[in-house]
Amino acid sequence: MGVSEKIKEIEEEMKRTQKNKATEYHLGLLKGKLARLRAQLLEPTTTGAGAGTGFDVSKSGDARIALVGFPSVGKSTLLSKITKTKSEVAAYSFTTLTAIPGVLEYGGAEIQILDLPGIIEGASEGKGRGRQVISAAKTSDLIMMVLDATKKAEQRALLEAELEAVGIRLNRTPPNIYLKAKKAGGMKITFTSPPLYLSEKLISSILRDYKLLNCEVLVRDEAATVDDFIDVIMKDHRKYIKCLYVYNKIDCISLEHLDSLAREPHTAVMSCELDLGVMDVVDRAWEELALLRVYTKRKGVQPDFSEALIVRGGSTVGDVCDQVHRNLKESFRYALVWGKSAVHVPQRVGLGHSVCDEDVISIVTK
Ligand SMILES: Nc1nc2c(ncn2[C@@H]2O[C@H](COP(=O)(O)OP(=O)(O)OP(=O)(O)O)[C@@H](O)[C@H]2O)c(=O)[nH]1
Ligand SMILES: [Mg+2]
Known part of the structure; x- marks a missing residue:
């Protein structure tokens, strides 16, 4: 039987199975199997030419x-x-x-x-x-x-x-569940508070199905579901x-x-x-x-507002340095910041300072 047929079979079985407390465990296991098969289907090697690969368009821009x-x-x-x-x-x-x-x-x-x-x-x-x-x-x-x-x-x-x-x-956002594979020691499953949908039995059965026999699991979210747990196991996919x-x-x-x-x-x-x-x-x-525009400024010169540096939301002065030049961080001393992220202007900051949209930054090097 091919992967597609196996997927169909499990989907059929899931449709046939009524959802209730008694079948929850069985359905959870089926979901785990399904996720693994679907990932297999996307592997280019198992499904022939071109599968799983996108169109050949190179990324450009910000x-x-x-x-x-x-x-x-x-x-x-x-x-x-x-x-x-x-x-x-x-x-x-x-x-x-x-x-x-x-x-x-x-x-x-x-x-x-x-x-x-x-x-x-x-x-x-x-x-x-x-x-x-x-x-x-x-x-x-x-x-x-x-x-x-x-x-x-x-x-x-x-x-x-x-x-x-x-x-x-x-x-x-990724589920708040910690999972770490170990070399030995069996499974260690802990919950920070009593789980609403998951159980130790269900988690251990799914882990066994994935051949993850030695690992540590910490469920930090009481409302985490079996789908969330599978997402954590399959995080590379x-x-x-x-x-x-x-x-x-x-x-x-x-x-x-x-x-x-x-x-x-x-x-x-x-x-x-x-x-x-x-x-x-x-x-x-x-x-x-949530991209941010940052303008750099040389000492004694007005910033060039037509030339924005574009960085991801949550970026720091260090990220801005990386954008300007690969080795800039090595000679970095401090930066002066004008704009929303500065408590007073200009504020003298280090590499870890988070920038805001439309900040002006002057980088001072050694
Ligand atoms: N009434 C109406 N028709 C629209 C609007 N926008 C696009 N269309 C029409 O919808 C049809 C499909 O437009 P496309 O832009 O080719 O659609 P597409 O999503 O690219 O379609 P595929 O490439 O086949 O996936 C065309 O006849 C458009 O003229 C709109 O705002 N209102
Ligand atoms: Mg089109």
Whole structure:
């Protein structure tokens, strides 16, 4: 039996099994098996050429956004609107057949936007170009899930399920569970507080199934589920990515519907056709990326505000140094900071100081 068939079999069994206290343990084990098989399916070596590898587009700019969605929702229309790249637009499905990169210029940053082929249900199992699209999405800093506002609400959940199945976790952080494999000593499983959904028995059975016989587990979150635990075991196959849900074609829906969509979290609405809300979508994407613009300044000279250094949210002065020059940290003495991160201006800081958007920094070297 092939991996796909085994997956089908387990999925069938899970569907047949009623969810209740008595079956919880059995279902948990099945989930563990399923996660392992799905990861196998994505291994390029076991499933033949090209599987699990993305399109051959090199990363460029300060961040990458992937446009993911069903066919004909308006992904290419959006790319053509916000970048100088023209990607073919048509009323029929599967107009776009490969990854088309464009560059969005925003506040001094260059953001690569990847227009991808539409995906369909079953994409995670390799239907259509699904697997390639998903691999490309995995390499992005933000997924823009483009949805058709005129279509049924389920489309969003269907797409999410496809991304979930290949290990993409949207707008989530890794579970608060510590797991460390050991050479010997058996399993040591501890909970910081009584677990609501997990049990020592379930955890040890899943660990045995994964042949992790010697390890230490510390569950720090009482609300952690079996899915969370599996994510921790499979952490090399999991990717936590931010997602902005973008509903297009709002020119075709009622005001009430529009209002309810716009209120959902991580959601923006637009009409590419009427050029409505497109720039708001871009602003929202920028916020979600949480990139910071930092301006460097030489002593006695005004900073150049047309040349921003782009760093990730949470970056420190040390990260800024790395961005300027590979060896700059070695000769670093201190930095002077003007802006939101400074308690008084200029503030004299060290490498560990966290920077804020639009800070001005002067680096003083030995
Ligand atoms: N009514 C309406 N139609 C739109 C809007 N944006 C795009 N369309 C139309 O939707 C159709 C599909 O647009 P595309 O941009 O090709 O869609 P896609 O998501 O790239 O499709 P694939 O490449 O097949 O996955 C085209 O006929 C567009 O003119 C919009 O805001 N409102
Ligand atoms: Mg397209």
